[in-house]
Amino acid sequence: MLDGMTLGQIRTFVAIADAGSFRAGAAKLLRAQSAVSHAIASLESQLGVLVFDRTGRRPVLTSHGKALLEDARAVLLKVDFMRARARALSEGLEMELSIVVDTLFPMPLVAAALRELNQALPTVRVRIEVAALGGPFEALAEGRCTLGITVGQGFSDPRIELASVLPVPFVAVVAASHPLAEIARRRARLRSAELAEHLQIVQEDPSRLSEGRDFGVLSPQTWRVSGQDTKRALIFGGVGWGRLPLWSVERDLGAGHLVRVPAAAFGSDGETTEPSYVAHRIDHPFGPAARFIRDWLLQHGKPAPAARPRRPRDR
Structure with a gap:
């Protein structure tokens, strides 16, 4: 039965496999070697297979151990991700950031901003859509996105705040x-x-x-x-x-x-x-991830020139 398996046992399994020995694994986990040995024995009892061959001077992964190591890593990664997301939620961080980008806006700049966001706030999922003309404004007005990136001065809405990015x-x-x-x-x-x-x-x-x-x-x-x-x-x-x-x-x-x-x-x-703008609804929550993208674009984009008579534009 697997009901008695613990995260501690799984972490011990991965630590020993990475360190190459029970002693090194124990040192990495700051635990006694006897406790580490007991954890592995209990894990093997729960799984019903041996994960380490202990007949030599150093433990060697068995064929079963090699197959299960990948699963163990995936379990730990998912648990760590869950903990990080829970911590982020407690701090007000969005679970998902939805962005609608004007098809005319430089996408390499958006990609650079999102790369930085993923490094800074890796638990935030991003949903991105590309739309033309009034698409970003319409998505914001209907509450279908958190941020809109728009180009041109053809649209306005009192509920939507604009910050100038670059010409x-x-x-x-x-x-x-x-x-x-x-x-x-x-x-x-x-x-x-x-x-x-x-x-x-x-x-x-x-x-x-x-x-x-x-x-x-x-x-x-x-x-x-x-x-x-x-x-x-x-x-x-x-x-x-x-x-x-x-x-x-x-x-x-x-x-x-x-x-x-x-x-x-x-x-x-x-x-x-x-001119181009990053836009958001003033009456909707504006979390750390959305603020990160807005501030990054404002910092790395050149400010738009002063307002001047508008010329016809074709998209």
């Missing part, structure tokens, strides 16, 4: 093989009327917050997509032109796969900048 540059681009690319190479600026002659790839808002509105749509010929990955793939494939975050296309521009479209409506060289 996100956007560029109008087209595939090097597209007819518009040759024009863009020759011309310093392109008028909206010229761009209107070519198909524009536009990101649709999956939320209801911008229903009936378009952002920066210059062409009467548009294809609507549900995600930035699809938008980038269509532009890269030469289907049409559109605007994308600079961080997501820098390599393609450098390699010559994409060409900047110097659209006058989007600023110099077809590039504009939008």
